[in-house]
Amino acid sequence: MTEAHLTVRDLTMAYGDRIIQRDLNFTVNRGDIFIIMGGSGCGKSTLLRHLIGLLPPARGHIYYGDVDFWAAPPAQRQAILSRIGVLYQSGALWSSMTLAENVSLPLEEYTRLPETEIRALASFKLSLVGLRGFEDFYPFEISGGMQKRAGLARAIALDPEILFFDEPSAGLDPISAKRLDDLIVELRDSLGATVVIVTHELPSILAIGTNSVFLDAETRTMIAQGPPRELLHHPNPKAREFLTRGGTLHE
Numbered sequence: 001m002t003e004a005h006l007t008v009r010d011l012t013m014a015y016g017d018r019i020i021q022r023d024l025n026f027t028v029n030r031g032d033i034f035i036i037m038g039g040s041g042c043g044k045s046t047l048l049r050h051l052i053g054l055l056p057p058a059r060g061h062i063y064y065g066d067v068d069f070w071a072a073p074p075a076q077r078q079a080i081l082s083r084i085g086v087l088y089q090s091g092a093l094w095s096s097m098t099l100a101e102n103v104s105l106p107l108e109e110y111t112r113l114p115e116t117e118i119r120a121l122a123s124f125k126l127s128l129v130g131l132r133g134f135e136d137f138y139p140f141e142i143s144g145g146m147q148k149r150a151g152l153a154r155a156i157a158l159d160p161e162i163l164f165f166d167e168p169s170a171g172l173d174p175i176s177a178k179r180l181d182d183l184i185v186e187l188r189d190s191l192g193a194t195v196v197i198v199t200h201e202l203p204s205i206l207a208i209g210t211n212s213v214f215l216d217a218e219t220r221t222m223i224a225q226g227p228p229r230e231l232l233h234h235p236n237p238k239a240r241e242f243l244t245r246g247g248t249l250h251e
């Protein structure tokens with residue numbers, strides 16, 4: 001049974017008078033690993049900011065379930081946001097805090113759990129991303145891949161229903177990137193979460209994406225949507241070329 005988790009209807013996004021994308025329409029179903037893709041500057045990160053409540057639409061709607069996010073009262077919006085986890089490109093860890101302290105932050109801010117329980121939960125979340133035993137390390141003491149995973153531990157601290165990633169494998173070697181992909185799938189399954197990823201990484205897109213939307217910078221709208229592997233044969237040559245690196249990559 002598919003159930004819509006996030007629905008974008010007639011969305012137009014703009015900075016001031018400058019329209020970035022218009023007439024976006026797509027649905028992210030529960031359990032999807034949904035990819036937002038397209039060339040540089042087409043508006044992928046901008047779309048992510050709209051989805052996670054940082055930028056209001058110039059026009060159109062974003063529904064969580066059947067709640068129109070931007071039309072909802074602040075308390076309802078806050079409730080939706082509390083069920084969202086975000087992993088930014090940089091991992092965005094606080095450098096002056098240990099990994100356990102970083103993961104504890106959202107728990108301290110949004111729960112009333114006692115300190116010992118928070119500490120235990122932080123260790124548990126770190127173990128889920130393969131960082132058991134690294135609680136007292138500082139971000140600068142671990143590799144880029146481990147920093148990403150620590151950022152992921154923090155993003156899942158509050159057991160989100162939906163997880164957003166902005167270029168998760170940027171700056172990672174192919175093996176660390178593959179490990180992160182595997183972890184994303186594993187966490188989707190164990191948390192029963194929905195995942196939305198902005199990425200350029202073709203191997204990731206084709207390996208883990210269950211559905212996708214392709215944004216075009218030139219026409220400033222979406223020109224394809226569907227499971228990434230199906231877009232390899234899409235009639236629109238731009239989407240097809242993006243996914244096949246201009247025709248050099250084959251299934």
Ligand SMILES: Nc1ncnc2c1ncn2[C@@H]1O[C@H](COP(=O)(O)OP(=O)(O)OP(=O)(O)O)[C@@H](O)[C@H]1O
Binds near residue numbers: 038039043044046047
């Ligand atoms: N805060 C802002 N104010 C004005 N314009 C912006 C702002 N942020 C982004 N833009 C512009 O909006 C367009 C889309 O940017 P965005 O970062 O969303 O694209 P992107 O697809 O994520 O790009 P990339 O793949 O290069 O990261 C770009 O032309 C960018 O210059």
